[in-house]
Amino acid sequence: MSKxxxxxxxxxxxxxxxxxxxxxxxxxxxxxITFSRMGDYPFYDERFTPDGAPKAHxxxxxxxxxxxxxxxxxxxxxxxSREHAPQALARWGHPAHPGIKAxxxxxxxxxxxxxxxxxxxxxxxxxxxDVAALQALAERAxxxxxxxxxxxxxxxGGGLTVAVAVPESRRRALLEGSWDSTGSLxxxxxxVEALAAGLPYLNGFR
Amino acid sequence: MAQKTxxxxxxxxxxxxxLPTGQTQLFIGLHLVHEVTSPQAFDMLRERGLAVAHPExxxxxxxxxxxxxxxxxxxxxxxxxxxxxxxxxxxREFKINLxxxxxxxxxxxxxxxxxxxxxxxxxxxxxxxxxxxTHGAFGTLAFGxxxxxxxxxxxxxxLAMDALKVRRVQVDGDLRPGVTPKDVALFIINRLGVxxxxxxxxxxxxxxxxxxxxxxxxxxCNMSIxxxxxxxxxxxxxxxxxxxxxxxxxxxxxxxxxxVAAWRAVASEPDATYDDVVRFDAADIAPMVxxxxxxxxxxxxxxxxxxxxxTPDAGERGSMETAxxxxxxxxxxxLADLRIDVAFxxxxxxxxxxxxxxxxSVARGRRVSPGVKAFVxxxxxxxxAQAEEEGLKEVFLAAGFEWREAGCSMCLAMNPDxxxxxxxxxxxxxxxxxxxxxxxxxxxxxxxxxxVAAAAVTGRVTDVRTLA
Ligand code: SF4
Numbered sequence: 001m002s003k004x005x006x007x008x009x010x011x012x013x014x015x016x017x018x019x020x021x022x023x024x025x026x027x028x029x030x031x032x033i034t035f036s037r038m039g040d041y042p043f044y045d046e047r048f049t050p051d052g053a054p055k056a057h058x059x060x061x062x063x064x065x066x067x068x069x070x071x072x073x074x075x076x077x078x079x080x081s082r083e084h085a086p087q088a089l090a091r092w093g094h095p096a097h098p099g100i101k102a103x104x105x106x107x108x109x110x111x112x113x114x115x116x117x118x119x120x121x122x123x124x125x126x127x128x129x130d131v132a133a134l135q136a137l138a139e140r141a142x143x144x145x146x147x148x149x150x151x152x153x154x155x156x157g158g159g160l161t162v163a164v165a166v167p168e169s170r171r172r173a174l175l176e177g178s179w180d181s182t183g184s185l186x187x188x189x190x191x192v193e194a195l196a197a198g199l200p201y202l203n204g205f206r
Numbered sequence: 207m208a209q210k211t212x213x214x215x216x217x218x219x220x221x222x223x224x225l226p227t228g229q230t231q232l233f234i235g236l237h238l239v240h241e242v243t244s245p246q247a248f249d250m251l252r253e254r255g256l257a258v259a260h261p262e263x264x265x266x267x268x269x270x271x272x273x274x275x276x277x278x279x280x281x282x283x284x285x286x287x288x289x290x291x292x293x294x295x296x297x298r299e300f301k302i303n304l305x306x307x308x309x310x311x312x313x314x315x316x317x318x319x320x321x322x323x324x325x326x327x328x329x330x331x332x333x334x335x336x337x338x339x340t341h342g343a344f345g346t347l348a349f350g351x352x353x354x355x356x357x358x359x360x361x362x363x364x365l366a367m368d369a370l371k372v373r374r375v376q377v378d379g380d381l382r383p384g385v386t387p388k389d390v391a392l393f394i395i396n397r398l399g400v401x402x403x404x405x406x407x408x409x410x411x412x413x414x415x416x417x418x419x420x421x422x423x424x425x426x427c428n429m430s431i432x433x434x435x436x437x438x439x440x441x442x443x444x445x446x447x448x449x450x451x452x453x454x455x456x457x458x459x460x461x462x463x464x465x466v467a468a469w470r471a472v473a474s475e476p477d478a479t480y481d482d483v484v485r486f487d488a489a490d491i492a493p494m495v496x497x498x499x500x501x502x503x504x505x506x507x508x509x510x511x512x513x514x515x516x517t518p519d520a521g522e523r524g525s526m527e528t529a530x531x532x533x534x535x536x537x538x539x540x541l542a543d544l545r546i547d548v549a550f551x552x553x554x555x556x557x558x559x560x561x562x563x564x565x566x567s568v569a570r571g572r573r574v575s576p577g578v579k580a581f582v583x584x585x586x587x588x589x590x591a592q593a594e595e596e597g598l599k600e601v602f603l604a605a606g607f608e609w610r611e612a613g614c615s616m617c618l619a620m621n622p623d624x625x626x627x628x629x630x631x632x633x634x635x636x637x638x639x640x641x642x643x644x645x646x647x648x649x650x651x652x653x654x655x656x657x658v659a660a661a662a663v664t665g666r667v668t669d670v671r672t673l674a
Binding site: 015016017020022023026028030031032033034045073074078079080081082083084086106107108110111114118119170172173176178181182184185186188189191192195196199200201202206 | 219228229233246249334352401465468637639640642
């Protein structure tokens with residue numbers, strides 16, 4: 001599995017607190033049994049009217065086409081646990097666009113942040129003032145290339161550098177390339193079975 | 207760090223190892239699976255040549271996409287039918303338990319776990335669904351997870367987890383007449399905010415919860431996630447044990463007494479310490495209604511809606527302004543008398559038998575207001591059967607409600623039950639997000655099942671206490 005030490009790319013601001021995963025991907029697209037087409041749907045109902053006419057939304061704005069870092073605000077990704085949400089962001093615009101490779105916001109709902117890391121997508125937090133500065137810069141100069149550096153825990157671009165935070169375990173998982181946890185969990189199989197053998201409810205409460 | 211809490215005890219008993227990242231490898235005692243978030247996980251197992259590690263601890267059902275007007279197969283919606291076939295095939299191929307229509311046990315995953323006695327105190331539980339927090343009502347640690355984590359649990363029966371802090375949410379006193387557990391949940395979220403619980407598990411404690419039924423405790427724990435808390439629990443007690451006794455998967459015979467002793471022992475100690483404690487008085491809680499697009503945007507029914515200008519935080523102010531625009535409401539107005547178009551009673555928050563009884567007691571002898579579409583979706587086939595046995599179906603039908611088959615239905619509108627245009631729905635579910643109930647402009651007001659029934663019969667948002 002690949003190590004994720006930094007993400008470089010242009011940024012797309014998606015402003016607003018409490019942007020829930022129903023908004024990131026409406027439930028009707030969850031009827032597909034694979035993730036393969038999720039990249040067609042991020043923010044669908046915010047981007048298109050019911051008749052399919054485009055609405056004003058950063059994901060429809062040609063200045064942000066091909067952006068790889070999403071800049072959000074407070075409690076981004078709250079609500080449903082659907083992994084379809086980070087999948088839709090990570091696959092956004094394929095094959096023409098690379099998709100979202102990192103999300104920087106003031107705060108995240110936990111399940112969403114965890115789902116991002118499972119895909120190798122860092123979810124980093126920054127202060128309200130720093131997020132505001134990043135969003136303003138990306139809007140003023142959309143061509144700015146930012147670097148989210150997980151070693152130095154900074155987000156920089158266009159002469160601006162701000163501090164970011166990623167929970168240490170997730171940062172290590174990304175840096176070490178162990179963000180897909182199945183392998184490390186499987187490695188402890190003997191310990192798992194020993195623990196299960198001692199759990200009262202798995203053994204008739206004896 | 208919290209000490210001697212149920213959270214610590216259950217976490218420690220299920221800790222397999224510390225992973226190289228510093229995360230804990232946590233054994234999951236019960237894995238619940240539904241049709242929407244699992245097919246990709248099973249595909250990942252196939253791609254990697256992995257089996258399900260503990261199929262006997264894995265239980266699947268279908269709830270999100272099933273139509274509620276018919277059980278006939280194939281479904282009219284080809285995509286839904288394909289999803290049904292996927293879970294049937296995956297259950298067969300990986301030899302996991304499936305509660306499907308013919309089993310008579312199908313239902314919303316968070317309703318059937320408890321009603322079958324699968325959910326037991328002291329367990330760790332995971333499901334690819336954020337409302338897994340429901341199961342905490344039994345004194346479990348229950349987590350909603352994403353699909354890649356579903357793959358982890360299928361393949362290893364474990365999750366890589368970071369520890370949570372524990373906040374004791376203490377509510378004391380008797381609920382006033384007409385005030386229900388749903389109102390308690392909405393009140394707590396209103397006070398602590400939708401992100402107040404990030405990083406925490408909530409321990410609900412105090413005399414209000416001690417006196418609450420298991421079904422009420424489930425309603426409150428269910429909505430923990432709406433307050434940002436990934437898990438919420440109530441310490442197990444005599445109410446818990448009485449609910450579980452005799453259920454299909456509950457321990458039987460001599461194992462029962464040993465189980466009860468073990469369950470008692472997982473409760474938080476009287477001298478437990480917490481990372482945070484908040485206290486509320488039950489007497490301050492009134493029937494609640496949401497007016498906005500997050501579950502925290504609520505008021506006591508009849509109170510004026512809040513003024514964004516009085517909110518110091520710019521982000522929150524922005525959220526409120528978005529909500530007012532979307533909901534077509536104004537600061538200062540009262541929701542009382544707001545017309546509704548649809549009344550939905552159901553979901554894992556309020557689709558259990560006590561919820562249906564509460565709604566039926568309002569509907570009894572009344573008629574659904576002309577122009578309102580009102581429907582009741584029992585949370586499971588068992589709930590439906592019991593409600594029919596108790597005569598609730600007749601009450602609802604006589605009042606002009608539709609009586610449906612079990613499923614999630616218009617809680618998230620992945621099936622044909624959907625709002626149209628900017629209809630206003632009085633809903634007993636848990637999310638009033640933009641577009642949640644199937645129309646990108648649909649408007650959802652969350653409230654208790656009794657309040658939904660009151661709105662259905664008056665055609666307007668109504669304080670249920672005013673209906674004699
Ligand atoms: S009833 Fe609603 S919240 Fe509960 S599992 Fe179904 S869709 Fe999710």
